[in-house]
Amino acid sequence: MSENSKKNNASAEIPKDQILVDPVEIGKALATVVENRSQLTVRINDRLTPYVSLLVEVDSTKNVLYIDELLPKNGNDALCNGEIFSVRAMCRGIPLFFESNQILSVESEKGVLSYKIKFPKKLVYQQRRQFFRMAVGLTQNCDAVLAPSDDGLNAAGPSIRGRVVDLSARGVGVRILGQLETELCVGDKLSECEISLPDHDFINGPAEVRHFFYDEERDITICGLKFKGLNKVEQRTLGRYVLHLQREARKSPGG
Numbered sequence: 001m002s003e004n005s006k007k008n009n010a011s012a013e014i015p016k017d018q019i020l021v022d023p024v025e026i027g028k029a030l031a032t033v034v035e036n037r038s039q040l041t042v043r044i045n046d047r048l049t050p051y052v053s054l055l056v057e058v059d060s061t062k063n064v065l066y067i068d069e070l071l072p073k074n075g076n077d078a079l080c081n082g083e084i085f086s087v088r089a090m091c092r093g094i095p096l097f098f099e100s101n102q103i104l105s106v107e108s109e110k111g112v113l114s115y116k117i118k119f120p121k122k123l124v125y126q127q128r129r130q131f132f133r134m135a136v137g138l139t140q141n142c143d144a145v146l147a148p149s150d151d152g153l154n155a156a157g158p159s160i161r162g163r164v165v166d167l168s169a170r171g172v173g174v175r176i177l178g179q180l181e182t183e184l185c186v187g188d189k190l191s192e193c194e195i196s197l198p199d200h201d202f203i204n205g206p207a208e209v210r211h212f213f214y215d216e217e218r219d220i221t222i223c224g225l226k227f228k229g230l231n232k233v234e235q236r237t238l239g240r241y242v243l244h245l246q247r248e249a250r251k252s253p254g255g
Helices: 003-012 023-035 074-080 232-251
Strands: 039-044 051-059 064-070 084-092 095-102 102-107 112-118 123-125 143-148 160-167 171-177 189-196 202-215 221-225
Touching: 023 051, 023 084, 023 095, 023 123, 039 074, 039 202, 074 102, 143 171, 160 221, 160 232, 171 202, 202 232, 221 232
Parallel strands: none
Antiparallel strands: 039 051, 039 084, 051 064, 064 112, 084 095, 095 123, 102 112, 143 160, 143 189, 160 171, 171 221, 189 202, 202 221
C-alpha cells in the first residue's frame, strides 16, 4: 500500500463529526489553542525531526493564522523555502491536527519572526469524551513528584517537583518552575509519577512524557504526562477525584 493510500485510509477512519471544515468552527478550535498556549508539534515533509512552535494568533476575519519560529532553529529555513508541513497540538486533552500547510509570508515584530498561514481546509479534532481533562486550581494543593527512569531510556536523576494543573483518567498536566533543558524530553519514561491529592490521598505509578512547553515570560514549564500502569486502587482513587472536579466545575458559574 502506498503512503498516500495509508494517509487516506487513516483519515477515513476518523468519524466525520471530528473533522471540521467550516472556517468558523476551525477558528474557534484554533482559538482555544492560543488561549491555552498549547505547544505545537510541526513536521516538515518527510523529515524525522519534529519541531516545536506556538500558535500566536488566529485571524478569523481573514482566515489566516500565525505561528511562532520553530525549534530547533534549522526548521525555519525549510519553512522559508516553501516546504510543506503538518501541525499537531494537544489542547485540554483533545488532539488537533492539520496538514498540507505552507507559509504565506514571514512577519517580523521587534526582530521576532512569525509565519502567516492560511486556515486549513479541514481540521481533525479528535475529542475523546471519556477522558475529559479537568483543571485543578491552585487551592487544591495537588503536588507532583516526577522520578526519571533508570532503565537506560533516559538517565536517572534527581526528582522533579511541580504543581498539578489538570487531570484526567489517563494523564496529568504539571507546572514546573524554571526551564528543563536536559531533565525531560518528549517520549521519556518516568519510573514514578506521584500525585498528592486532597484528604491525604495520592497516586503513584510509571508515566510517559507526551509533551512539554517552556513559557519564558513566566519562567515555567508545562509538562503533559500519560500514566502507564496504575494499579486498580490508584485508578479508582484517580477516577473519584476526577469526578469530584467535574461536579465542582458544574456547580461553578458557567460550568
